[in-house]
Amino acid sequence: MESESKRKKESPNTAELAVTASFPDEVLEIVLSLLTSHRDRSSVSLVCKDWYHAERWSRTQVFIGNCYSVSPEILTRRFPNIRSVTLKGKPRFSDFNLVPPNWGADIHAWLVAFAAKYPFLEELRLKRMAVSDESLEFLASNFPNFKLLSLLSCDGFSTDGLAAIATHCKNLTELDIQENGIEDSSGSWLSCFPESFTSLEVLNFANLTSEVNTDALERLVSRCKSLKVLKVNKSISLEQLQRLLFRAPQLEELGTGSFLQDLTARPYADLESAFNNCKNIHTLSGLWEAVPLYLPALYNSCANLTFLNLSYTALQSGEFAKLVVHCPRLRRLWVLDTVEDKGLEAVGSNCPLLEELRVFPADPFDEEIIHGVTEEGFVAVSFGCRRLHYVLYFCWQMTNAAVATIVQNCPNFTHFRLCIMTPGLPDYLTNEPMDEAFGAVVKTCSKLQRLSVSGLLTDLTFEYIGKYAKNLETLSVAFAGRSDRGMQCVLEGCPKLRKLEIRDCPFGNEALLSGLEKYESMRSLWMSACNVTMNACRRLAKQMPRLNVEVMKEDGSDDSQADKVYIYRTVAGPRRDAPPSVLTL
Amino acid sequence: MSQDTTVDSPESSDGASLMSFDTELTLGLPGESRSPARAPAFAQGHKKNCTKRGFMETVIDLNLGTSHISMPRGQNSESRVSGTGKYPAAKAQVIGWPPVRSFRKKTLEGSSKLVKVAVDGAPYLRKVDLQIYSSYQDLFRALEEMFTCFTTRGDYNMEERKLTGALNGREYVPTYEDKDDDWMLLGDVPWKMFVESCKRIRLMKSSEAVGLAPRTPTNC
Numbered sequence: 001m002e003s004e005s006k007r008k009k010e011s012p013n014t015a016e017l018a019v020t021a022s023f024p025d026e027v028l029e030i031v032l033s034l035l036t037s038h039r040d041r042s043s044v045s046l047v048c049k050d051w052y053h054a055e056r057w058s059r060t061q062v063f064i065g066n067c068y069s070v071s072p073e074i075l076t077r078r079f080p081n082i083r084s085v086t087l088k089g090k091p092r093f094s095d096f097n098l099v100p101p102n103w104g105a106d107i108h109a110w111l112v113a114f115a116a117k118y119p120f121l122e123e124l125r126l127k128r129m130a131v132s133d134e135s136l137e138f139l140a141s142n143f144p145n146f147k148l149l150s151l152l153s154c155d156g157f158s159t160d161g162l163a164a165i166a167t168h169c170k171n172l173t174e175l176d177i178q179e180n181g182i183e184d185s186s187g188s189w190l191s192c193f194p195e196s197f198t199s200l201e202v203l204n205f206a207n208l209t210s211e212v213n214t215d216a217l218e219r220l221v222s223r224c225k226s227l228k229v230l231k232v233n234k235s236i237s238l239e240q241l242q243r244l245l246f247r248a249p250q251l252e253e254l255g256t257g258s259f260l261q262d263l264t265a266r267p268y269a270d271l272e273s274a275f276n277n278c279k280n281i282h283t284l285s286g287l288w289e290a291v292p293l294y295l296p297a298l299y300n301s302c303a304n305l306t307f308l309n310l311s312y313t314a315l316q317s318g319e320f321a322k323l324v325v326h327c328p329r330l331r332r333l334w335v336l337d338t339v340e341d342k343g344l345e346a347v348g349s350n351c352p353l354l355e356e357l358r359v360f361p362a363d364p365f366d367e368e369i370i371h372g373v374t375e376e377g378f379v380a381v382s383f384g385c386r387r388l389h390y391v392l393y394f395c396w397q398m399t400n401a402a403v404a405t406i407v408q409n410c411p412n413f414t415h416f417r418l419c420i421m422t423p424g425l426p427d428y429l430t431n432e433p434m435d436e437a438f439g440a441v442v443k444t445c446s447k448l449q450r451l452s453v454s455g456l457l458t459d460l461t462f463e464y465i466g467k468y469a470k471n472l473e474t475l476s477v478a479f480a481g482r483s484d485r486g487m488q489c490v491l492e493g494c495p496k497l498r499k500l501e502i503r504d505c506p507f508g509n510e511a512l513l514s515g516l517e518k519y520e521s522m523r524s525l526w527m528s529a530c531n532v533t534m535n536a537c538r539r540l541a542k543q544m545p546r547l548n549v550e551v552m553k554e555d556g557s558d559d560s561q562a563d564k565v566y567i568y569r570t571v572a573g574p575r576r577d578a579p580p581s582v583l584t585l
Numbered sequence: 586m587s588q589d590t591t592v593d594s595p596e597s598s599d600g601a602s603l604m605s606f607d608t609e610l611t612l613g614l615p616g617e618s619r620s621p622a623r624a625p626a627f628a629q630g631h632k633k634n635c636t637k638r639g640f641m642e643t644v645i646d647l648n649l650g651t652s653h654i655s656m657p658r659g660q661n662s663e664s665r666v667s668g669t670g671k672y673p674a675a676k677a678q679v680i681g682w683p684p685v686r687s688f689r690k691k692t693l694e695g696s697s698k699l700v701k702v703a704v705d706g707a708p709y710l711r712k713v714d715l716q717i718y719s720s721y722q723d724l725f726r727a728l729e730e731m732f733t734c735f736t737t738r739g740d741y742n743m744e745e746r747k748l749t750g751a752l753n754g755r756e757y758v759p760t761y762e763d764k765d766d767d768w769m770l771l772g773d774v775p776w777k778m779f780v781e782s783c784k785r786i787r788l789m790k791s792s793e794a795v796g797l798a799p800r801t802p803t804n805c
Contacts (some may be wrong), residue, residue, distance in 0.1 A: 093681065095686045095687075096680075097687060260716060293719075314697070360685065362712065364683045364685045365690060366701075368701065368710055369709050370711060419683055423682065
């Protein structure tokens with residue numbers, strides 16, 4: 001059926017169109033309903049009017065990368081049958097406190113529209129949205145078929161909102177609460193799941209801090225026989241975890257609670273057998289305050305692990321190295337830089353299948369520099385893990401030569417996010433800028449989709465990016481560049497660029513305005529602490545009516561400077577819910 | 586920080602070779618201004634030249650110092666003695682940098698008892714979570730692993746309270762700063778009491794530890 005659609009797409013002559021015209025809509029809709037990729041669907045909808053309509057009637061999932069690019073009215077008008085919505089709100093730099101509070105991205109108006117038009121909504125995935133308890137209560141009460149709630153990096157709600165979800169969503173299969181700014185007043189929300197409720201498959205409350213009723217949790221886990229993912233919070237002790245594991249041998253993803261306990265008597269053996277009892281675990285996280293003594297209990301389980309998230313455990317290199325020896329099948333690894341280069345060497349030696357590595361700094365904000373990892377660790381991993389294609393690496397020093405070696409070993413990078421934590425730091429061995437490092441990355445890694453640069457960088461880095469990074473979609477830049485030319489090279493050279501976020505760079509009006517045409521093909525542009533003026537922003541806004549140009553002013557700053565600029569394409573016009581600190585031009 | 590850096594630059598001040606970048610980066614970083622160290626309110630003006638230069642200078646000066654200038658960092662960089670064992674000065678604080686989610690930062694704080702460990706001669710500190718160790722022996726085993734120059738003949742002699750450094754034959758005395766800001770020798774008090782009162786640990790070179798006794802303020 002798919003090839004039929006493709007054939008029709010390619011030869012739109014009259015005879016073919018006549019065939020299409022006699023093709024019942026319902027059948028076309030069935031055909032198109034098999035298409036799942038958003039991009040394919042977008043292409044399909046552009047073919048002709050019939051296809052546009054067939055596509056819109058058959059679409060059940062929608063992904064909106066910027067909630068202000070479209071309005072609830074426009075969305076519900078175009079797509080009448082949506083069951084699953086993914087919405088992203090605030091600009092990514094809001095994660096780092098660069099966006100004023102009350103900026104917007106409130107889910108409520110969307111929920112009201114959905115209650116009217118999509119009463120059968122089943123799934124809602126939100127990222128960086130403002131979500132209130134009132135909204136969660138509304139959600140819980142207005143969608144009888146609601147199954148899946150995923151909140152990532154959202155804020156504005158408390159455990160009361162979760163209680164509403166637990167109480168009313170009788171068909172809930174997934175509750176995934178991650179990395180949110182949540183007001184955690186009480187763990188009693190968990191006890192709100194009725195005794196008759198058995199459908200849960202995914203429960204992730206690792207984010208929360210308050211204690212939950214462990215009896216209620218145990219009963220919940222016992223009766224939800226399809227539970228595949230369980231990620232508990234720090235308040236759950238090892239002993240409690242053991243009991244949970246015995247109740248849920250079918251678990252595939254586990255987030256432990258605190259791994260710190262004064263276990264006495266026979267506890268260690270019990271812990272080990274509890275883990276051994278769960279033969280299907282392929283993802284492991286949590287492990288707060290992991291006492292080295294208890295880690296060996298995990299060794300058997302580690303054999304099947306494909307994803308290990310130790311980013312909340314300050315393991316030292318020795319303990320970590322001993323653990324990683326038991327994880328030969330690892331594909332994704334998140335760690336803290338407390339494992340140091342020695343720990344990463346152990347990764348290189350033991351995890352040949354590794355595809356993704358994220359090394360987070362344990363102490364980025366301390367007034368003194370705490371050791372962490374260096375270029376050596378990264379190089380060691382690259383020698384041992386040739387399939388590596390996703391890296392997020394925080395370090396205090398780097399060299400051009402090391403990066404060149406790394407990409408030579410691993411030319412398939414799709415995501416290369418290197419954060420040298422001291423702004424503007426050159427290659428510490430040669431004192432040169434880090435231009436050649438990122439030059440090597442873009443020259444060698446033709447599949448590169450996402451790049452974050454750091455260190456001392458001249459415009460040359462951006463010339464390289466513009467010239468070579470033809471598949472680049474997301475670029476993050478901080479404390480880099482010398483002149484407007486840098487940004488211009490990127491805007492002119494990267495055909496697939498969708499998101500550009502820049503802070504503290506000497507790029508000004510000329511650079512901003514050189515991208516006039518480009519911004520409509522991008523999702524968004526963020527520029528803060530650069531050299532952009534209000535007048536240039538006004539000019540941009542005037543010439544490009546389909547872009548929203550928003551400026552956030554700092555207190556006491558020069559009137560003519562545009563301190564923070566957020567520009568995005570939209571079909572919904574300027575937004576009306578911006579706070580006073582955000583000016584829409 | 587060692588003063589005998591091998592920097593070939595006309596200027597003679599600290600961070601000299603990196604200062605040359607300073608003059609090249611004239612366009613600066615307007616907007617969020619940065620004052621050195623931790624001034625309570627960031628100046629909000631756009632005094633481009635001076636604020637920005639101040640920032641770059643500060644960053645280069647404070648963070649890089651000598652450990653970043655033309656000094657190859659081999660595996661035993663910790664063992665390389667760089668003089669008085671002073672630590673890098675305070676970092677310049679920049680909003681939203683490094684780009685680590687505040688959520689992550691909050692999660693790591695909290696119940697663990699993390700203390701900084703400094704070793705005379707090492708430019709960077711480390712942190713250990715005292716809660717996960719159950720005795721002084723445990724802790725020292727971990728410290729030995731961390732500071733590799735001690736591993737081969739690492740030998741904790743309870744009597745002498747010294748750690749023998751294999752590589753350079755120096756001896757280190759484990760000391761800690763307690764709640765009363767006094768520097769004490771490790772091992773004086775019961776383990777649990779130590780965990781509760783320890784604020785930070787310093788492995789001091791024996792030569793400097795002369796005169797250090799329980800309940801006596803340190804000379805350093």
